[in-house]
Amino acid sequence: MSTLTVPARAAPLRALASTDHKRVAIGAGAVAFAFFVAGGVLSLIMRSQLAADGGVISQDSYNQLFTMHGSTMVYLFVVPVGLAIGLYFVPLQVGAAEVAGPRVALAGLWLLVFGGLSMWAGFLTSGGAAAASWWGFDPLSDSLHSPGSGMELWIFGVVMATAGQMLWAGCVLVTALRRRAPQMTLLRMPVFTWSMLATCLLVVFAFPALIVALALLWAQRHFGGVLGGGLGAVDYQQLFWFYGHPVVYVMFFPFIGMVGEIVATFSGRRFFGHHAFILALLAFAGLSMTVWAHHMFTMGQATNKYFALTSTALVVPAGIEYLDLLGTLWRGRLRFSAAFLFALGFIVQFLVGGLTGIILASPPLDYGLNMSYFVVAHFHYTIFAGSAFGLFGGIYYWFPKLTGALLRERLGKLQFLLMAIGTNLTFFPMFVLGAEGMTRRIALYPTSTGWQPLNVLATFGALVIALSVLLFLINVWVSLRSREPAGDDPWQGQTLEWATSSPPPRHNFDALPPIRSFAPLLDAREAAQEATARARGDVAEGAPA
Amino acid sequence: MRRAAIVLLAWGAWLGVMTAAQAPFRSIKGPFGVHWIEAAMLGGAAATCVLAGLVLWALDARAGERESARVLATDSLATTTLVAGLALALLGAGFGLWLILIGASVAALGAGGLARETRARRRGHRGEGAP
Numbered sequence: 001m002s003t004l005t006v007p008a009r010a011a012p013l014r015a016l017a018s019t020d021h022k023r024v025a026i027g028a029g030a031v032a033f034a035f036f037v038a039g040g041v042l043s044l045i046m047r048s049q050l051a052a053d054g055g056v057i058s059q060d061s062y063n064q065l066f067t068m069h070g071s072t073m074v075y076l077f078v079v080p081v082g083l084a085i086g087l088y089f090v091p092l093q094v095g096a097a098e099v100a101g102p103r104v105a106l107a108g109l110w111l112l113v114f115g116g117l118s119m120w121a122g123f124l125t126s127g128g129a130a131a132a133s134w135w136g137f138d139p140l141s142d143s144l145h146s147p148g149s150g151m152e153l154w155i156f157g158v159v160m161a162t163a164g165q166m167l168w169a170g171c172v173l174v175t176a177l178r179r180r181a182p183q184m185t186l187l188r189m190p191v192f193t194w195s196m197l198a199t200c201l202l203v204v205f206a207f208p209a210l211i212v213a214l215a216l217l218w219a220q221r222h223f224g225g226v227l228g229g230g231l232g233a234v235d236y237q238q239l240f241w242f243y244g245h246p247v248v249y250v251m252f253f254p255f256i257g258m259v260g261e262i263v264a265t266f267s268g269r270r271f272f273g274h275h276a277f278i279l280a281l282l283a284f285a286g287l288s289m290t291v292w293a294h295h296m297f298t299m300g301q302a303t304n305k306y307f308a309l310t311s312t313a314l315v316v317p318a319g320i321e322y323l324d325l326l327g328t329l330w331r332g333r334l335r336f337s338a339a340f341l342f343a344l345g346f347i348v349q350f351l352v353g354g355l356t357g358i359i360l361a362s363p364p365l366d367y368g369l370n371m372s373y374f375v376v377a378h379f380h381y382t383i384f385a386g387s388a389f390g391l392f393g394g395i396y397y398w399f400p401k402l403t404g405a406l407l408r409e410r411l412g413k414l415q416f417l418l419m420a421i422g423t424n425l426t427f428f429p430m431f432v433l434g435a436e437g438m439t440r441r442i443a444l445y446p447t448s449t450g451w452q453p454l455n456v457l458a459t460f461g462a463l464v465i466a467l468s469v470l471l472f473l474i475n476v477w478v479s480l481r482s483r484e485p486a487g488d489d490p491w492q493g494q495t496l497e498w499a500t501s502s503p504p505p506r507h508n509f510d511a512l513p514p515i516r517s518f519a520p521l522l523d524a525r526e527a528a529q530e531a532t533a534r535a536r537g538d539v540a541e542g543a544p545a
Numbered sequence: 546m547r548r549a550a551i552v553l554l555a556w557g558a559w560l561g562v563m564t565a566a567q568a569p570f571r572s573i574k575g576p577f578g579v580h581w582i583e584a585a586m587l588g589g590a591a592a593t594c595v596l597a598g599l600v601l602w603a604l605d606a607r608a609g610e611r612e613s614a615r616v617l618a619t620d621s622l623a624t625t626t627l628v629a630g631l632a633l634a635l636l637g638a639g640f641g642l643w644l645i646l647i648g649a650s651v652a653a654l655g656a657g658g659l660a661r662e663t664r665a666r667r668r669g670h671r672g673e674g675a676p
Contacts, residue, residue, distance in 0.1 A: 103618075106624045106625065111632070149640075152640075177553075185548075206590065282556055282559070286559040300577065
């Protein structure tokens, strides 16, 4: 297939309207990261309130903050940033010149921007931002309990951001399925591309439920009677969680794919059990569509036995994926770069989140822990201690490809250390607080409970995390201001993105290497080594004794 | 490329199996039994996925192994305009007809721009194919 590039417009216009998947992805990543910082600031205010046990903000403001913190992190940061990285790297990894539907991808970026601004504009309204949590359950979110424009803006914002994510997922999915280079068969696609494919399947087939739920909620707020009678509010929850649990895996799969690439590269080994990993991913993705009502165990309006069974069954594909990661590390020639450290952090810390998930998958145990800080600790271990570590690993790994410059390794390792300490100081005490009965979403608690010391510890940990993020931003600034040239392949990568220049040209590749496996660059290196060894052998055979 | 549809067909079938796995739980009566919406949502996703797989299969079969030249547009201001218009129109649902009308006008401008871009792309294709 040949490509023809249409001349570009002026630079400021390109920033607004570029259809290059790499520019769209960088724009989306930057927007998502800005929302991450904003959402992080909200969490620091909430943590200050809990450490001081009141006096920092009002209860109503606290409700707005935890709603906007959760909404920002899920709808505007983790999901978009994972998809953005897929949008950048899937076309490169499959040897495509372009993403499928570049205009659609651009539309997704602007939907994220407008959606995010709409959600946050709620703070500017007289009643404040939405305060009905990131799930917006009815009747808490109806016009009686959540009057004002803040909730309306939240609904529109979430719909826009989610629609944008569905557009991106469609683009990435079609690229992986239909735009692969001729030699790139399905089974030769790298683990990251497969993890994005599984992610996009979830986005395309689960996310529409959220848009339906929010449309019903909007109709309920304006016309009434839509969700009010019978099991209406429960049906809203069914629809919401049909989106709300798969989204947890949308916030996991891209990052385990990144970690897979990092582990293989920095172990100097071919990814162990590639085909088993793919099967496990697809089975995992399918199962993750069937577990949503475990969020509703205590409501008495869901098939608890079925959902307990499917939720527990998730450990099988998760176990296979962990086995593959550990198998890749086993006897590898490990290089402890910042990217590799973050990947190891992901493997260890996500395990804590995953294992505590097994506890919550059991209805009798969930009855005791539901709505407690144990649940908060569990999902922060999966999403922050897990996925965010995978994300930073991915950033350290792929930053040279994006910019042509290396991030500073020493600063990266220091950031990892601070983030690992901060994360565990923040979230581990929450397991204890939850087991002791501290309920989530409370702005105040009785002093007699004795929860304050652990809350102070968690708040100190949150400040350490903030410091580590600041260090990362400094690292990006320093590395771009005073560039250490990375070259095309600074890590001895294995997949196709390392076969092109850094950053890649508009059409991605001038020429593709032969693709005979999921690690074509490793194949080429091994072939070259074998040829060298054979040549040496020939010389040795022919040499006089 | 034809085998790409297998992914969607297999995954849709897997969702179908998981929908069918709800059947034994129908014997549970009362609130902890199977609710229609649980089977409908999962079954709907399974059916949609299989359908998407069949469409992809048919598309790939029709396209064969032919690969045509592809024009890479570098930017599309019309897309940005269209999305801005749609976003304003959506917000208008909460804030009044005036915003819907402004949004619709901006979206129409964007749609017109997209039509222009599509025409230019077609011309570009023809130009490249000409001797």
